[in-house]
Structure formats: C-alpha cells, structure tokens
Amino acid sequence: MNTKRNNSDNKQFREFFIDEIKDIYWAEKHLSAALKKMKKAATSPTLASSFEKHIAETDGQIERLKKVFELLGKTPQAKKCDAMEGLVSEAMSVIEDTETDSFTRDAGLIIAARKAEHYEIATYETLSYYAKLLGEKEVSSELEATLKEEKKTDSLLSCLSEEEAYRQTDMKSGKQSAKQSAKQPAEQM
Ligand SMILES: [Fe+2]
Secondary structure, three states, X not given: OOOOOOHHHHHHHHHHXXXXXXXXXXXXXXXXXXXXXXXXXXXXXXXXXXXXXHHHHHHHHHHHXXXXXXXXXXXXXXXXXXXXXXXXXXXXXXXXXXXXXXXXXXXXXXXXXXXXXXXXXXXXXXHHHHHHHOOOHHHHHHHHHHHHHHHHHHHHHHHHHHHHHHHHHHHHHOOOOHHHHHOOHHHHO
8 A cells, every 4th residue: 555645645544544443333232233133043051152152252343433523523424334234135035935943044143243244354454453553552452452352243143054064964864973073164064
C-alpha cells in the first residue's frame, strides 16, 4: 500500500474507517439475533452451549464497538452489512432445509457460523491495523480484544465439527477406530 497520503486522502481514509465500524456494528447486532435462533435449532447440547457462549460474547462485542465510536468522537450508528445479511440468511436456510435433531442440521449450522466468524476475523484484523495507522491505539486494542474472541470461537467450532465427524464415522464404521475412519469421509459417509 502506498503510505504517502495527503490531507484529503487522510480525511477520506478516516471516514472510510468509521464507515467500516458502522458496518461491523450492524453485522454484530444482526448476528446476535441469528445466534439465538441457531442455538435453539442446534441438535447437540455442546453446539447449543457454544452458541450460547458466543451470544454473550457478541453482546459484549457490541458494547465494545459503542466504546470505539466514543473513542472516535462519534455516536454509535449501524450501517447495513450486505455480507453479514447474506451469511445469516444462509444460516437460516440451513434451519429451514434440515430436519430437527439431525447431524446434518448441526453440520450446516457449524459451517454457517464459521463463515460468519471468518468474515468477522478478516474485518477486525484489518480494522485493528488501520486503527493503528490512524493513530488510534486504544481503538486498535478494543478491536484486537474482539478479534481474539472471534478466533477462539472459530477454533472451538472447528473442534466441534471434527469431534462430531469422528463420532458419526465411529457409529457407522463399527470396528474401525474413529480417527482412522474420519480420514476417509468420502468412503464412509
Ligand atoms: Fe462477533
């Protein structure tokens, strides 16, 4: 990136940054509502409780973004995030298209949730760096705190999908060890 910026570019970059904060603020609020539905729809109690944990975290992240607005001297304002709207609508389709209490329901919810987490990770990681460029160290630290939570949630969901895959493969394969059979999902499923 060319870091030589004139005053007008600096102003534009700051406005762009604030716009992105508005975008992720909307995204967090929209995801929080969706996670409540996803928790209700989950088959596995472990998956439901991981959604529950992330609902609480997401609400904390919304509060953290309010602090970011304050640090930037702005009133919290949400701007519709088309990407999160699409990701959430994909998660809702999973609930509509799968049977209650099914492995497929949970598998679909996990992938939908991980897609949302990855969107958030990319956003927070980049915005935290941009905050530093703007000289907003405290803003950067707030964004990094959320980034850590998003990464942790993503890795928890990743572990859950792996465990569930082992369990399902184990049930189907009988004598074979779960780990061995999970290595050949195409043959087993
Ligand atoms: Fe989040």
